[in-house]
Amino acid sequence: MPHEARAVVALKKGAPVEVLPILVPDPGPGEVLVTVQACGVCHTDLHYRDGAIGDDFPYLLGHEAAGVIEEVGPGVTDLAPGDYVVLAWRAPCGQCRSCRRARPWYCFASRNADRAMTLRDGTELTAALGIGAFAEKTLVAAGQAVKVDPSARPEAAGLIGCGVMAGYGAAVHTGGVGSGDTVAVIGCGGVGNAAIAGASRAGARRVIAVDLDDGKLDAAERFGATDTVNSRGTDPVEAVRALTGGHGADVVIDAVGRPETYRQAFYMRDLAGTLVQVGVPAPDMRIDLPLLDLFSHGGALKSSWYGDCLPSRDFPVLIDLFLSGKLDLERFISETIALDDLETAFAKMQRGEVLRSVVVV
Structure with missing residues (x-):
């Protein structure tokens, strides 16, 4: 039974984003349903909105996120409901020529959820970087959900998922x-x-x-x-x-x-x-x-590419550095906002007024 959630959608190139109800499928084989708690506003989301990355509109924006596993699909054995995770836009397949040569950080066939999230009318959404986390819930491949120490609050932890890890x-x-x-x-x-x-x-x-x-x-x-x-x-x-x-x-x-x-x-x-x-x-x-x-x-x-990282290896390490006071993730957070405030956050980012606005869902 699909789950209804509020989400930020870019319907067409260059137009202001809208907060709309979407339908998120139950997880299929190798997939997990995540309740999103926080998601950073990255410049890549603005690129998607403006059509600078592709033209597969409408886009479900957001990718720098932390949350909790709500459901797991068949075959998922290393994650369970209640696990606290940071979402990654690289999930090595283990089968491509790069993975077979022990270079999974260059995986050329990174995994995403097989089924699309949709608008109420059935229009399929393209999830930004295979995640789409400016939403109350999102569907991702299990390999995209990396368990980390739940002591790290989601506003800070989610930043590991893109910008902090890349730099x-x-x-x-x-x-x-x-x-x-x-x-x-x-x-x-x-x-x-x-x-x-x-x-x-x-x-x-x-x-x-x-x-x-x-x-x-x-x-x-x-x-x-x-x-x-x-x-x-x-x-x-x-x-x-x-x-x-x-x-x-x-x-x-x-x-x-x-x-x-x-x-x-x-x-x-x-x-x-x-x-x-x-x-x-x-x-x-x-x-x-x-x-x-x-x-x-x-x-x-x-x-x-993504800081040449291996999320399953590197995300927990950076969270541990944060919790031990050796990497100040809190300093990256300029403000916390709601889903409805994303256009204002984009404008602030373009003017160079913020390091990171973080959507709290």
Whole structure:
């Protein structure tokens, strides 16, 4: 028997979202029904609303969530009703060529629920990143629900599901930041500050935060930045070089995802340094770099997919760091809001006024 729930739906490209009743099926084989408690407002949700990711409208938005298992489907043995979970948009299949080569963090056939949630009239909804958690209930593949310590309140725990994991993993997993490294992070929103926290936690000697906004740079210092650069009136490449003895940083993380920030990150590296792009670009963006510069600078140019994380391994670890006071998730939360306030939260995010608005369901 389908479950009726209130949810945030983007009906058509660029139109304001609406809070509508939806129908959520009972879980089928390998699926779980989750009662959502909190869900962070991520820039990816705005990309979905604006048609920058696809045109499979209507979209059921929301993906950075924590909640409680309500029902489990046939064949689900490692989860039970009452389990407290953070939802992941990567659930390794165990069968694709990447999983078979022991690289499940690159799974090319990540699992989602097989059956769609719908509007009352039967119109199928496309769940954002296979989750759709701006809703009172959602249906996901069992592998997308990761059990964590229930001591972590959902407003904070849910942030692990996307932005925090993406930024933290970009530094620790993709960038391989180690003890004594110098790191520069371009863009000090939620993902960038998580990268700063990750780099600091990994033992970086110097973590340089780069942004256009002094308020965000102040916040970056609270996440572990040792130096800040306001690039509005300063050449950030020269500023980072000046802070690193003229050499550039060992690892540079672009948490913005624009051609100009990618170019800055490329030239901000030391020779043989690593560039990590974790900011998501728009489909029409292009980058043009001299091939000789690509060769002569050496090093590595990497894209970080979800912080190259393995949710079942990494989510519990980050929650434990939070509960032990070593990763301040609470500092990411700028405000808590209701489902009906999402358009206002989008506007605040576009103006750079918040790190994370969190919907409390």
